[in-house]
Amino acid sequence: MLNLIKNEWMKLWSKKGTWVMVIFLAAIIIGLTGLAKLSERLFDDSEWTESLETEIDEIETQLASDDLTERERVELEMQQEDMQEMVVFSIESNQPQVRESVIIETYGIMSLVTLLTIIVAGGIVSTEFSQGTIKMLLSRPVSRWKVLLSKYITVILFCLLATAITYASSVMSAYIFYSGATESTMLFYDEMLNVSAVWSKSLYLMFLSFVNAMIIATIAFMLGVLFKSTAMAIGISIFLYFTGGMIVMFLAKYSFAKFILFAHSNLTVYETGYSILPDMTMPFSVMVIIVYWIIFLVLSFLTFMKRDVTA
Amino acid sequence: MDSKPVVELQNLTKVIGQKKIIDNLNLSLYPGQITGFLGPNGAGKTTTIRMMVGLMKPTSGDVLIEGKSLTTDFEESISKVGVIVENPEMYKYMSGYKNLVHFARMHDGVTKERIDEVIAQVGMQNRIHEKVSTYSLGMRQRLGLAQALLHRPKFLILDEPTNGLDPAGIREFRVYLRSIAEKEGVSIFVSSHMLSEIELMCDRIAVIQNGQLLNVEETDTINETYYYIEASPIEKVEQLLTGERLNNGLLVQMNKEEVPMMVGNLVAEGIEIFAIQPHTKTLEDQFLELTGGGQIAESHKK
Numbered sequence: 044m045l046n047l048i049k050n051e052w053m054k055l056w057s058k059k060g061t062w063v064m065v066i067f068l069a070a071i072i073i074g075l076t077g078l079a080k081l082s083e084r085l086f087d088d089s090e091w092t093e094s095l096e097t098e099i100d101e102i103e104t105q106l107a108s109d110d111l112t113e114r115e116r117v118e119l120e121m122q123q124e125d126m127q128e129m130v131v132f133s134i135e136s137n138q139p140q141v142r143e144s145v146i147i148e149t150y151g152i153m154s155l156v157t158l159l160t161i162i163v164a165g166g167i168v169s170t171e172f173s174q175g176t177i178k179m180l181l182s183r184p185v186s187r188w189k190v191l192l193s194k195y196i197t198v199i200l201f202c203l204l205a206t207a208i209t210y211a212s213s214v215m216s217a218y219i220f221y222s223g224a225t226e227s228t229m230l231f232y233d234e235m236l237n238v239s240a241v242w243s244k245s246l247y248l249m250f251l252s253f254v255n256a257m258i259i260a261t262i263a264f265m266l267g268v269l270f271k272s273t274a275m276a277i278g279i280s281i282f283l284y285f286t287g288g289m290i291v292m293f294l295a296k297y298s299f300a301k302f303i304l305f306a307h308s309n310l311t312v313y314e315t316g317y318s319i320l321p322d323m324t325m326p327f328s329v330m331v332i333i334v335y336w337i338i339f340l341v342l343s344f345l346t347f348m349k350r351d352v353t354a
Numbered sequence: 355m356d357s358k359p360v361v362e363l364q365n366l367t368k369v370i371g372q373k374k375i376i377d378n379l380n381l382s383l384y385p386g387q388i389t390g391f392l393g394p395n396g397a398g399k400t401t402t403i404r405m406m407v408g409l410m411k412p413t414s415g416d417v418l419i420e421g422k423s424l425t426t427d428f429e430e431s432i433s434k435v436g437v438i439v440e441n442p443e444m445y446k447y448m449s450g451y452k453n454l455v456h457f458a459r460m461h462d463g464v465t466k467e468r469i470d471e472v473i474a475q476v477g478m479q480n481r482i483h484e485k486v487s488t489y490s491l492g493m494r495q496r497l498g499l500a501q502a503l504l505h506r507p508k509f510l511i512l513d514e515p516t517n518g519l520d521p522a523g524i525r526e527f528r529v530y531l532r533s534i535a536e537k538e539g540v541s542i543f544v545s546s547h548m549l550s551e552i553e554l555m556c557d558r559i560a561v562i563q564n565g566q567l568l569n570v571e572e573t574d575t576i577n578e579t580y581y582y583i584e585a586s587p588i589e590k591v592e593q594l595l596t597g598e599r600l601n602n603g604l605l606v607q608m609n610k611e612e613v614p615m616m617v618g619n620l621v622a623e624g625i626e627i628f629a630i631q632p633h634t635k636t637l638e639d640q641f642l643e644l645t646g647g648g649q650i651a652e653s654h655k656k
Binding site: 182 | 404407408409410411428429430432433435437439440441442443444445446447448452455456457459460461462501
């Protein structure tokens with residue numbers, strides 16, 4: 044088995060495309076973080092805060108006058124409340140980025156890792172068919188399920204590596220471009236977070252995003268096995284990855300929506316509080332993911348083992 | 355044949371949809387023997403070969419390799435088989451050497467030394483570290499042979515092996531196959547469209563059509579000698595000799611030693627002889643005879 048994985052790993056890295064992808068990943072992360080630092084100087088939100096504050100003052104003076112109907116008064120008060128919320132937001136977002144906030148937000152770049160893993164997973168089986176090498180691969184004293192398993196493990200390893208590269212280059216550029224937090228707490232999605240908890244929290248978020256990337260990659264892997272077409276496997280998976288959330292939202296009024304994979308695949312929502320459907324819990328989401336995962340893998344393995352190779 | 359067969363096809367049958375692609379095929383292959391596999395397009399050659407290497411599963415029947423079933427004991431039985439199915443498709447983006455390492459890892463006990471030995475055997479030392487995408491078709495064939503030989507198979511299956519080789523390469527290839535068959539007792543199964551090639555290379559020839567095995571023959575018996583006799587009146591000749599009409603003459607099977615006597619007889623009968631010439635019945639003639647002009651499969655099955 045180890046030999047088979049070595050083989051797959053060798054084939055993966057013998058392709059120029061893989062190197063290009065990984066280097067591109069590291070470069071884009073470091074580049075984007077640097078760019079964000081540069082644009083921070085260009086865009087200053089403090090003016091927005093000031094204009095908001097003057098508007099609030101104006102509403103205040105309007106409220107002070109006596110010739111207002113009850114309706115007008117309520118409306119103005121509501122407006123004032125909204126304004127005040129926006130002021131808080133503008134001050135918050137105008138906080139200088141610190142090293143810790145960059146690190147903790149790294150999981151947001153994991154969509155890139157997902158894309159790259161989809162490309163690898165969608166092609167790893169189907170290219171063997173399209174290049175005809177599958178004949179050479181399967182007429183060996185190795186059971187087919189071992190061949191397929193070695194390929195799946197290779198996809199997992201690639202995804203892990205890409206995740207590690209993402210985290211490492213994000214942390215690296217955070218240290219290059221930003222200075223450490225001066226206060227002992229920071230704001231993270233309506234919650235105050237202890238700065239010392241940044242490492243564990245950011246790693247946990249990375250892990251949740253890794254799970255998300257892997258489940259999407261498993262779809263690509265399965266489609267690659269079923270259709271023997273790289274383009275189809277990659278295309279459909281990317282489409283589902285980007286529209287999955289929307290599909291769930293469209294179907295939200297139906298009760299079966301909570302059994303759709305994409306209502307659950309992104310587990311980071313339980314940390315940030317932006318769940319697509321209300322009243323979902325982590326254990327339920329994990330359950331749904333596991334069920335889908337097993338279905339995808341069983342389908343892949345059964346098809347691969349039963350198929351007559353005519354390529 | 356005195357020794358035990360290396361490979362046995364037992365009632366091998368493959369049905370795809372409603373069609374019987376392979377119909378109850380029985381064939382035994384022996385060590386040290388090169389068996390040719392002939393058949394018109396669509397006769398089921400490739401399907402048979404794919405079932406013999408585990409790429410397709412037979413609908414019924416089995417393939418035994420040294421007594422081990424391919425269906426129930428896949429890893430054990432296939433480990434004795436070396437395969438080149440059609441064009442050897444290699445990983446083009448890797449060097450020839452990496453390709454060999456890749457396949458060596460899938461077998462037990464193929465050492466680095468063995469890889470180097472095989473590379474030397476097929477004469478690829480100079481370019482083995484270059485990418486396969488830069489190789490010519492002939493070099494790919496050599497690399498294909500190298501990967502098939504890595505694990506010292508007892509049985510070698512070759513599908514169209516000389517495709518893309520130049521005449522010198524074909525000859526070298528032939529001599530090489532002969533030598534491993536004789537020295538290492540490897541049983542070799544070659545499918546090819548090149549009849550002359552098969553004739554030169556093989557000890558036995560199996561002909562398949564419409565999924566059925568028509569004939570298995572030793573090549574020696576194919577080389578019977580025929581003489582073409584043109585004489586007048588031809589009807590009289592026909593009374594004296596058994597043979598078939600060909601153009602204006604008669605085709606008669608006989609040995610060289612019998613010719614003078616036959617001429618004497620004909621002259622004694624007052625027959626005018628215009629020409630007597632040896633006629634070699636090629637494998638091609640026999641092949642076309644057997645397969646009825648080699649029409650595409652199933653046409654006379656319906």
